[in-house]
Amino acid sequence: MLKKLSNFTIKSLLTFSGAFAGITVLFISIFLFKEGLGFFKKPAVEEGYSLYVNSKNRVEDFNSKKIKEIFDHEITNWNELGGEDVEILLFRMDNIFDYYSDEELGEEYEFLAEKLAEVIKEKEGIIAFVPHQYSPAEYSGVKELSVPNITPSDFFAGRDWLPTATPSPLFGTLPMLLGTLLVSFFAILFALPLGLGVAIYLSELAPEAIRKFLKPIIELLAGIPSIVYGFFGLVVLAPLVQKTFNLPVGETALTGSLILAIMALPTIISIAEDALRNTPRAMKEASLALGATHWQTIYRVIIPYSKSGISAAVVLGIGRAIGETMAVLMVTGNAALMPTSLFDPVRTIPATIAAELGEAPSGGAHYQALFLLGAILFIITLFISIAAEMISKKKNYKDM
Amino acid sequence: MRKLILLALAVVFGMSQLSAQKIKGSETVLPITQKAAELYLKVNPKAQVSVTGGGSGVGIAALIDGTTDLAQASRKIKFNERQKIQQSGNSVKEVAIAYDALAIIINPGNKVTKLTREQVEGMFTGKIKNWKEVGGEDMKVVPYSRETSSGTYEFFKESVLKNKNHMSGIMSMPANGAIIQSVKQTKGAIAYVGLAYVNKDVKAVHISYDKGKTYVEPSVKNAVNKTYPIVRPLYFYYLKKNESKVKAFVDYILSPAGQEIVKEVGYVNVK
Numbered sequence: 044m045l046k047k048l049s050n051f052t053i054k055s056l057l058t059f060s061g062a063f064a065g066i067t068v069l070f071i072s073i074f075l076f077k078e079g080l081g082f083f084k085k086p087a088v089e090e091g092y093s094l095y096v097n098s099k100n101r102v103e104d105f106n107s108k109k110i111k112e113i114f115d116h117e118i119t120n121w122n123e124l125g126g127e128d129v130e131i132l133l134f135r136m137d138n139i140f141d142y143y144s145d146e147e148l149g150e151e152y153e154f155l156a157e158k159l160a161e162v163i164k165e166k167e168g169i170i171a172f173v174p175h176q177y178s179p180a181e182y183s184g185v186k187e188l189s190v191p192n193i194t195p196s197d198f199f200a201g202r203d204w205l206p207t208a209t210p211s212p213l214f215g216t217l218p219m220l221l222g223t224l225l226v227s228f229f230a231i232l233f234a235l236p237l238g239l240g241v242a243i244y245l246s247e248l249a250p251e252a253i254r255k256f257l258k259p260i261i262e263l264l265a266g267i268p269s270i271v272y273g274f275f276g277l278v279v280l281a282p283l284v285q286k287t288f289n290l291p292v293g294e295t296a297l298t299g300s301l302i303l304a305i306m307a308l309p310t311i312i313s314i315a316e317d318a319l320r321n322t323p324r325a326m327k328e329a330s331l332a333l334g335a336t337h338w339q340t341i342y343r344v345i346i347p348y349s350k351s352g353i354s355a356a357v358v359l360g361i362g363r364a365i366g367e368t369m370a371v372l373m374v375t376g377n378a379a380l381m382p383t384s385l386f387d388p389v390r391t392i393p394a395t396i397a398a399e400l401g402e403a404p405s406g407g408a409h410y411q412a413l414f415l416l417g418a419i420l421f422i423i424t425l426f427i428s429i430a431a432e433m434i435s436k437k438k439n440y441k442d443m
Numbered sequence: 444m445r446k447l448i449l450l451a452l453a454v455v456f457g458m459s460q461l462s463a464q465k466i467k468g469s470e471t472v473l474p475i476t477q478k479a480a481e482l483y484l485k486v487n488p489k490a491q492v493s494v495t496g497g498g499s500g501v502g503i504a505a506l507i508d509g510t511t512d513l514a515q516a517s518r519k520i521k522f523n524e525r526q527k528i529q530q531s532g533n534s535v536k537e538v539a540i541a542y543d544a545l546a547i548i549i550n551p552g553n554k555v556t557k558l559t560r561e562q563v564e565g566m567f568t569g570k571i572k573n574w575k576e577v578g579g580e581d582m583k584v585v586p587y588s589r590e591t592s593s594g595t596y597e598f599f600k601e602s603v604l605k606n607k608n609h610m611s612g613i614m615s616m617p618a619n620g621a622i623i624q625s626v627k628q629t630k631g632a633i634a635y636v637g638l639a640y641v642n643k644d645v646k647a648v649h650i651s652y653d654k655g656k657t658y659v660e661p662s663v664k665n666a667v668n669k670t671y672p673i674v675r676p677l678y679f680y681y682l683k684k685n686e687s688k689v690k691a692f693v694d695y696i697l698s699p700a701g702q703e704i705v706k707e708v709g710y711v712n713v714k
Contacts (some may be wrong), residue, residue, distance in 0.1 A: 089523075113604070115568070203611045205608050205611065207597065218612070277621060279622055285629070378615065380612030401501050
């Protein structure tokens with residue numbers, strides 16, 4: 044009776060913890076997408092503000108990039124945008140005080156909109172960046188610019204990441220997506236041969252005493268906080284890379300890949316080693332009995348047998364590298380450039396989220412863009428996990 | 444820090460929660476409030492103060508949500524943040540508690556000692572690419588910026604770049620310490636940090652805001668007498684309805700004792 048009761052309790056406890064874990068994961072992913080997807084409803088101009096021009100201005104076709112270039116003084120004449128030959132005059136809220144005194148604007152700024160309208164009407168080349176609250180649009184001679192919302196192609200194919208630029212932030216994530224993939228790819232390229240080598244050594248060649256000593260040490264590597272790796276990378280690896288390849292800077296994609304390779308090693312080694320050691324003794328002995336050497340046995344029997352385990356090690360290693368945050372944040376230079384070589388600084392998605400989320404105004408376009416980046420990362424790692432799951436389930440002996 | 448939180452927690456659980464003050468926000472302001480809270484608790488053993496960082500944006504967001512009483516910020520509150528507070532029927536008050544001077548730093552091996560604002564702007568917007576254009580050696584300029592959402596980045600953009608954007612794809616570092624480390628080991632580097640962070644591993648250049656007529660050394664002295672141009676205020680924000688609750692602490696920071704802390708931590712006092 045008592046036994047039955049305790050069995051029941053344990054069973055329901057286990058079910059509950061399973062359900063709890065499932066619901067938590069579901070909740071987090073729903074939260075991620077919910078926060079992120081509002082992004083495409085955001086206007087391209089900072090929320091709460093609009094751009095106003097003189098009503099004689101004929102230029103119609105605006106986008107974030109053009110607005111950014113105007114406010115960066117890169118486009119200085121309206122004729123570059125297909126308008127009249129008039130010089131562009133930038134106007135921000137604070138400039139109103141160059142034209143009018145505090146008293147003229149009223150105690151609660153009640154005359155502000157009117158005065159703004161006067162300025163805009165007078166200056167033909169003006170482009171004014173003004174909060175909605177003081178919108179001068181109802182006055183004659185003023186035209187409000189209609190700027191389209193941020194589109195998915197701006198986000199996924201854009202090449203500039205300037206999330207805090209005013210009046211029009213740029214949210215191009217392509218450089219970061221490519222940066223993340225580049226750094227992770229090379230990390231695995233470095234980590235895989237080394238990791239496999241160590242795994243084979245540990246499972247086949249190392250004497251028991253060495254194995255017992257080495258394996259916990261390697262697994263200890265996984266326990267070091269990533270910020271420590273990051274600092275090590277910044278202080279030791281970055282100068283080393285800089286000197287070896289004679290580069291202007293040491294914070295490059297290569298440095299990031301090296302640090303990630305070191306961090307992915309323990310995962311790769313311990314999973315691959317477990318897989319290799321799972322090869323049945325009978326199989327190994329059969330191979331040796333047929334006259335195969337130890338090396339032939341390793342690469343013709345043991346490795347093919349444990350192929351799925353090794354693939355799982357690789358995939359999990361990739362997962363570790365793609366999601367790594369702090370270490371890459373420290374060593375890759377975080378420049379949102381389209382990566383052209385391993386010696387360029389790059390910016391990765393996790394590093395971007397870690398660095399910017401703390402200061403982004405909550406609920407704003409920048410905040411949502413970061414959540415959307417998180418969603419992209421989530422989808423990538425989801426695919427990797429599914430791949431890992433499928434590979435480790437598959438057991439085939441066909442190639443042997 | 445931990446001691447402080449523990450202390451604050453113990454006090455919160457031990458007594459009524461009425462006068463507990465939560466302060467949250469900018470990492471730049473954090474050293475001041477931490478130190479001030481410690482000393483404030485010594486003077487007023489009955490008071491309860493807890494201080495956390497997180498960033499200016501986080502602090503102001505917490506103020507909007509009502510989870511903090513005081514938000515510390517190294518930038519001015521943004522228009523839509525202010526609007527959110529107004530929508531909920533409150534109004535926000537702003538107090539400048541200290542000034543922070545930004546220093547432009549380069550590698551100590553670089554022979555350049557002074558730059559004009561226009562030259563610095565050129566380097567950070569990508570127009571000046573080689574140090575020989577500003578009288579240095581023939582090597583590539585490597586500008587390092589802070590992360591786009593830090594208050595320091597925003598202030599630098601406003602004051603030095605005159606609201607132009609940093610060049611696309613600039614190297615950006617997560618913290619002042621990482622900036623110093625990178626500048627120390629990169630010969631062509633140029634970057635900006637708060638004056639309090641400058642040490643002997645890097646060289647702070649003299650800056651001219653009048654097109655090269657006078658160059659001013661970044662120092663606390665020059666920031667106080669207002670000859671050094673790149674100086675920003677650091678703020679406390681609180682809701683008007685909470686004024687009575689936070690006033691004592693705000694007053695303490697603005698008092699001579701509080702301003703002494705500001706100086707000690709390496710910032711410039713407001714009074």
